[in-house]
Every structure is written in C-alpha cells, then in structure tokens.
Amino acid sequence: MSSPAKVPGRIPSHDSASSGAAGAVDFRFSDDGRPSSLVVTQESMFTIPPGLSPAILLDSPGFFLPAQQPPQAAHLQPEATTTRHHLPPPMPDHTTTKQSPEFSNSGSHHSQPPPVAADKPTEDGYNWRKYGQKQVKGSEYPRSYYKCTHQNCPVKKKVERNLDGFVTEIIYQGQHNHQPPRSGYAGVGTSGQLQPENFEGQSGNFNHSRVDASLIMNDDQLSGSSDSEEAGDDVTMPRSKRRNVEAEAFDPVSSHRTVTEPQIVIQVTSEIDLLDDGYKWRKYGQKWVYTSLLDQILTLEVFSHVIRYLYKELTILRAN
DNA sequence: AGCCTTTGACCAGCG
DNA sequence: TCGCTGGTCAAAGGC
Numbered sequence: 001m002s003s004p005a006k007v008p009g010r011i012p013s014h015d016s017a018s019s020g021a022a023g024a025v026d027f028r029f030s031d032d033g034r035p036s037s038l039v040v041t042q043e044s045m046f047t048i049p050p051g052l053s054p055a056i057l058l059d060s061p062g063f064f065l066p067a068q069q070p071p072q073a074a075h076l077q078p079e080a081t082t083t084r085h086h087l088p089p090p091m092p093d094h095t096t097t098k099q100s101p102e103f104s105n106s107g108s109h110h111s112q113p114p115p116v117a118a119d120k121p122t123e124d125g126y127n128w129r130k131y132g133q134k135q136v137k138g139s140e141y142p143r144s145y146y147k148c149t150h151q152n153c154p155v156k157k158k159v160e161r162n163l164d165g166f167v168t169e170i171i172y173q174g175q176h177n178h179q180p181p182r183s184g185y186a187g188v189g190t191s192g193q194l195q196p197e198n199f200e201g202q203s204g205n206f207n208h209s210r211v212d213a214s215l216i217m218n219d220d221q222l223s224g225s226s227d228s229e230e231a232g233d234d235v236t237m238p239r240s241k242r243r244n245v246e247a248e249a250f251d252p253v254s255s256h257r258t259v260t261e262p263q264i265v266i267q268v269t270s271e272i273d274l275l276d277d278g279y280k281w282r283k284y285g286q287k288w289v290y291t292s293l294l295d296q297i298l299t300l301e302v303f304s305h306v307i308r309y310l311y312k313e314l315t316i317l318r319a320n
Numbered sequence: 321a322g323c324c325t326t327t328g329a330c331c332a333g334c335g
Numbered sequence: 336t337c338g339c340t341g342g343t344c345a346a347a348g349g350c
Contacts, residue, residue: 130325132343145342149323158342 125180126150128157141168150178 128146135142141160148155155174162168 129323131345133326134341134343136341137339143341156342 126155126176127181148176150176150181153177 127149129149130144130146132145133142134145139160141162144159144161146157146159147153153176155172155176157173158169158171159167160169
C-alpha cells in the first residue's frame with residue numbers, strides 16, 4: 001500500500017447516541033485511486049472479512065462478520081426489546097485481571113464466564129498465528145502481529161488492544177487466497193481448511209452458509225437514513241476524536257442497560273454450533289425454523305440500505 | 321505431537 | 336554512519 005489516502009468512514013451500527021458502539025472503518029486508497037485496504041476500529045462491533053478488498057465489500061451485501069456472534073436462525077425482530085447481550089462480547093486479555101465491560105456487567109448474578117483464549121485474534125473466520133508483539137511509538141497499547149495460518153496465504157493483520165482486551169485498531173494486509181475454514185472460527189481448530197480457491201467469487205453470495213452478517217440497527221438507520229446526511233454527519237470527525245467518541249459509547253455502564261428503542265436484529269445462520277460468547281451452553285434441542293419469504297426480503301432490504309449508505313458515504317468522501 | 325504464544329534479537333527503512 | 340522505529344524471526348515453553 002503505497003502512500004494511501006486515508007478516508008475515514010463509519011459503518012452505521014447501533015444507535016451510537018444512546019449506548020451502542022459504532023463500528024468504524026477507514027478506507028485507504030492507493031495512488032491509482034483503487035481501494036487498497038481497510039482499517040477497522042472498535043472491532044468488537046464489526047469485523048470486516050480480511051479477504052475482501054474494499055471494492056468487493058461495496059458490492060457484497062454480506063460483508064459484516066460478527067466478531068463473536070452466536071449462530072442463530074435467520075430472523076427479524078421488529079419492535080423487539082433487547083439488551084446489549086446481543087453485542088459480540090469483547091475478548092478479554094488474560095494478562096490483565098480486569099474484566100471486560102461486557103463480562104463484568106453481563107447479568108450481575110451470572111457466574112464468572114471463563115476467559116476467552118489469551119490474546120486471541122479476532123474471530124473473523126480465519127485462523128491466525130501470532131508472530132510478534134511490540135509496543136509501537138505513538139500508540140498507547142502494544143501491537144500484535146498475526147499471520148493467516150493457511151498455507152501460502154499472505155494475509156497479515158496488526159491488532160492493538162487496550163488493557164481491557166478491547167481491540168482498538170485492527171489493520172489487515174493482503175487478501176486471503178482461500179476460503180475461511182468451515183470448521184469454525186479462529187481458535188476452534190485448524191483442521192478442515194479448504195483448498196485455496198478464488199474467494200472473491202464467493203464474496204457476494206448472500207446466502208453463504210457461514211455467518212455472513214449480523215446487524216443490529218435502529219429504525220432510523222433502516223428508514224431511509226441512507227438518503228440523509230444525518231447518519232454520517234460525523235464522517236469528517238478526525239479519527240482520533242471519533243475513536244474517543246466510540247470509547248465513550250462503549251462505556252461499560254451504559255452498554256449494559258436495557259435498550260427499549262425498536263431494533264431489528266438480523267442474524268444469519270452458521271453451520272457451526274459454536275456459542276462462543278463467554279458462557280457455557282448445553283444444547284437441549286434442535287429444530288428446523290423456516291424463514292418466511294417476507295423475512296428474507298426484509299433482510300435483503302436492510303443490507304441494501306447499509307451498502308447504499310456506505311457507498312454513498314465513500315463517494316462523498318472521495319469527492320472532498 | 322502439533323500448534324500456539326511469548327519475547328528478545330535481528331533486520332530494513334528512514335532521517 | 337548512526338540511531339530510531341516498525342516489522343519479522345525463531346527459540347523456548349505451554350497447552
């Protein structure tokens with residue numbers, strides 16, 4: 001990536017004005033004007049599949065990956081009252097005794113959930129091997145270096161976590177030349193990796209059987225906000241400031257309170273029965289749930305809004 | 321046994 | 336050339 005132009009942007013996610021944290025993504029462009037990389041901040045909300053180029057993402061309705069999302073049958077929950085337990089919990093760092101906010105307040109009477117694997121790379125569907133860690137100048141937190149463990153895969157990523165284990169920044173480099181291992185997310189195992197193939201060809205497949213998307217959006221973000229500027233009015237906010245705002249939005253106290261505003265929760269199925277949310281679960285039943293055609297249409301509608309919003313925002317930013 | 325993390329050393333780019 | 340810095344290597348140890 002040579003002399004990239006860094007363009008800040010935001011992914012509309014939770015109602016950041018209330019309690020949700022906004023995922024943020026910086027698109028970087030190479031000299032020829034083509035998107036070259038993504039920098040994702042506050043990763044605990046969204047994980048951008050590292051194998052996808054920004055250009056591909058814009059064409060792909062299913063590019064949001066939950067960092068840790070319990071697999072569920074696809075469904076919509078309009079007017080639902082939800083708590084932030086829907087949020088993928090951040091991954092605590094074992095080197096600190098502090099509990100992540102999500103754990104420390106997730107139900108005051110819950111027993112302490114077992115700590116997630118130490119310094120575990122983000123659960124974005126790929127397996128990573130940490131090959132270094134360093135305290136970089138100008139950064140408050142140590143930076144960890146990961147390589148994709150797939151054979152001959154050139155993808156690397158740099159992850160910065162704060163003392164609570166929250167990912168404060170993640171930078172992907174390169175493109176995967178393979179599909180994510182189907183056997184599960186990072187940390188689940190390394191077996192079952194697929195043979196290298198053109199992953200890009202699959203990127204737009206909305207019905208891909210992996211967990212392809214999980215969005216939690218409020219009504220404003222669904223009802224035409226993509227046509228207004230309000231959703232992106234802080235697009236020009238400096239990244240550092242934006243990060244501070246996001247940090248505030250992730251305040252442990254506020255993030256746990258019950259949210260009463262109408263929300264629509266979209267969760268797309270996963271093949272795996274991995275409920276890696278920090279708690280231990282015992283499965284006591286299984287049942288086929290048929291998603292109605294209406295639900296599927298609504299799901300596509302939501303993603304359509306998101307993609308249009310992102311594309312528009314990107315276009316505006318590039319024009320400036 | 322195999323894979324992973326840790327961590328000090330080493331390397332390369334830059335001013 | 337030297338020092339600084341970010342990135343990578345690789346041995347050691349853990350799981």
